[in-house]
Amino acid sequence: PSSTHGQNGGATPQKDFDVIVVGAGFAGLYAVHKYRNIEGLAVLGLDAATDVGGTWYWNRYPGARCDVESYNYSYSFDPELVQDWNWSERFAGQPEILRYLNHVADRYDLRRSYMFEKQVSSGTFDEERNRWVIETKDGDTYTAQFLHSGVGFLSAAKEPAFEGLQDFTGNVYRTSHWPHEGVDFAGRRVAVIGTGSSGIQLIPLVAQEAGALTVFQRTPNYATPLGNGVMDPEFQAQIKANHATLIERSRRTYAGIPYDTAQPSAVAVSDEERVATFEEKWRQGGFRLCFDSFADLAFNPESNELAAEFIRAKIRQRVTDPAVADLLTPRDHPYATKRPPLETNYYETYNRENVELIDLRATPIVRITENGIQAGDVEYEFDDIILATGFDALTGPLLRMNLRGRGGLPLAEHWEQGARTYFGRMINQFPNLVMALGPQSPSALYSIPFAVQDTADWTADLIRHMRENGLETVEPTAEAEDGWDRQTREIASYTLLPQANSWYMGANIPGKPRACLVYLGGGPAYNELIDKATANGYEGFELR
Numbered sequence: 001p002s003s004t005h006g007q008n009g010g011a012t013p014q015k016d017f018d019v020i021v022v023g024a025g026f027a028g029l030y031a032v033h034k035y036r037n038i039e040g041l042a043v044l045g046l047d048a049a050t051d052v053g054g055t056w057y058w059n060r061y062p063g064a065r066c067d068v069e070s071y072n073y074s075y076s077f078d079p080e081l082v083q084d085w086n087w088s089e090r091f092a093g094q095p096e097i098l099r100y101l102n103h104v105a106d107r108y109d110l111r112r113s114y115m116f117e118k119q120v121s122s123g124t125f126d127e128e129r130n131r132w133v134i135e136t137k138d139g140d141t142y143t144a145q146f147l148h149s150g151v152g153f154l155s156a157a158k159e160p161a162f163e164g165l166q167d168f169t170g171n172v173y174r175t176s177h178w179p180h181e182g183v184d185f186a187g188r189r190v191a192v193i194g195t196g197s198s199g200i201q202l203i204p205l206v207a208q209e210a211g212a213l214t215v216f217q218r219t220p221n222y223a224t225p226l227g228n229g230v231m232d233p234e235f236q237a238q239i240k241a242n243h244a245t246l247i248e249r250s251r252r253t254y255a256g257i258p259y260d261t262a263q264p265s266a267v268a269v270s271d272e273e274r275v276a277t278f279e280e281k282w283r284q285g286g287f288r289l290c291f292d293s294f295a296d297l298a299f300n301p302e303s304n305e306l307a308a309e310f311i312r313a314k315i316r317q318r319v320t321d322p323a324v325a326d327l328l329t330p331r332d333h334p335y336a337t338k339r340p341p342l343e344t345n346y347y348e349t350y351n352r353e354n355v356e357l358i359d360l361r362a363t364p365i366v367r368i369t370e371n372g373i374q375a376g377d378v379e380y381e382f383d384d385i386i387l388a389t390g391f392d393a394l395t396g397p398l399l400r401m402n403l404r405g406r407g408g409l410p411l412a413e414h415w416e417q418g419a420r421t422y423f424g425r426m427i428n429q430f431p432n433l434v435m436a437l438g439p440q441s442p443s444a445l446y447s448i449p450f451a452v453q454d455t456a457d458w459t460a461d462l463i464r465h466m467r468e469n470g471l472e473t474v475e476p477t478a479e480a481e482d483g484w485d486r487q488t489r490e491i492a493s494y495t496l497l498p499q500a501n502s503w504y505m506g507a508n509i510p511g512k513p514r515a516c517l518v519y520l521g522g523g524p525a526y527n528e529l530i531d532k533a534t535a536n537g538y539e540g541f542e543l544r
């Protein structure tokens with residue numbers, strides 16, 4: 001390997017490839033594996049980190065954990081991999097998921113195709129040569145016919161514009177870039193800003209350690225129990241024995257998780273039946289309350305309010321001080337219109353002596369001071385501030401690569417009025433660029449392993465098809481993109497999701513165009529539409 005390549009996962013000093021895959025998380029690792037199996041294809045993987053893991057490399061905060069069940073948050077492409085790997089918990093923690101991705105990288109010898117510590121700083125489609133020219137922050141240039149984005153949809157951290165943050169003399173930690181060596185909060189005065197999934201996972205654990213913990217909450221959330229526990233060996237054996245059936249069952253569901261007992265409507269049953277169902281799903285944990293209780297929670301306001309009231313009552317039961325319970329109770333948006341966090345001891349944490357909740361609606365953060373945080377008229381003093389303030393979701397990671405399509409068109413310009421894609425997979429005027437988990441794909445509301453495998457499998461077939469037919473470029477037509485954009489917006493308009501200021505809607509980032517960034521038609525409908533277009537000779541795509 002050439003010394004000019006900086007940190008090297010094993011890739012050769014070669015500069016020109018057939019495919020460049022950006023990212024070494026769930027999406028990128030599988031894409032590299034898949035493309036390498038196409039004969040004669042030269043594949044390069046790039047990642048800004050020092051090693052594989054993607055999200056699970058960076059988000060190492062206490063309590064970081066997947067809230068999709070482990071067996072469902074695993075690759076399914078290789079039955080031997082499924083049989084060989086054992087998960088130790090129902091919902092795996094970050095260290096175990098990172099171990100899993102390392103295991104996958106070792107097992108398929110993926111590092112040899114990667115260059116690490118390579119952050120993509122720009123990508124330009126060269127129309128003369130029909131190739132992507134990719135530059136990395138450290139000044140290297142690579143080219144490839146195809147660019148596969150495996151950058152994920154929650155990898156560009158939002159940097160909140162708090163005045164004075166740089167003046168704070170204590171430590172500032174970000175959940176999205178947590179120190180690898182961990183942090184000792186014992187006896188310290190700690191602030192957490194943000195009560196989304198990351199904050200809600202972290203707060204109970206930091207509270208146990210810190211001398212005093214102050215939580216700054218802007219919007220209360222509908223958090224429901226995760227229901228984690230050690231993996232029962234018998235359950236694991238059962239999953240493995242029936243894996244193929246389980247996958248098939250999962251694929252038939254909206255979110256790609258094998259929860260398929262939802263009843264049609266929360267208003268069509270008696271009060272007793274409804275409460276019994278909610279209680280049962282609450283007890284079972286995971287996303288069951290959200291996806292597996294009543295199918296109309298996402299679009300029937302009346303049904304949604306019944307679920308919301310059920311959760312509000314649980315919060316009141318769990319929090320001792322009624323005034324604190326009240327502050328923790330969400331009222332300004334329907335349930336699950338923001339991505340619902342799953343929790344373990346979250347609400348009980350506010351019963352601890354050393355935990356205080358500050359309502360930013362009543363007293364917004366004015367500035368960060370040398371010694372802490374000023375909210376309203378009060379200055380609170382801290383040793384450490386933790387930012388759990390979220391991400392520029394879906395579009396952020398792509399825009400940060402500074403991609404330019406035909407005629408030098410910047411992606412930021414093409415997306416000025418909002419993200420536009422075909423199937424969330426490709427973009428008009430950006431030929432040979434494929435996105436796993438792109439905006440306007442089911443992304444956040446579908447199984448990530450399924451989505452990333454499907455995208456790379458589909459693209460591998462497309463590349464084979466192009467090679468066999470002497471074709472060099474593929475991109476969706478402007479009409480196809482318009483159609484998909486309309487469809488995505490229309491489906492969203494039938495749901496309650498546009499009512500919340502969520503990252504689904506781009507509403508957590510000041511100035512970001514407001515539109516639903518997630519295709520809400522569900523996994524099965526989405527897959528059917530793509531399969532149909534593909535079978536119709538790549539309908540909506542222009543191949544040249």
Ligand code: N01
Nearest residue numbers: 065066067160194195196197198199218219339388389390
């Ligand atoms: O980020 P978020 P996250 N002043 O955007 C607040 C996935 N995930 O990292 O709601 C004050 O949800 C903001 O307040 P508000 C999952 O998909 C998965 O927690 O905008 N507060 C909110 O409370 C999740 O949805 C797992 O009013 C500010 C919080 O910060 C996604 O990642 C675990 C602020 C941000 O919440 C993102 O979750 C963790 C400001 N200026 C995450 N700016 C799994 O378990 C923001 N906030 C798999």
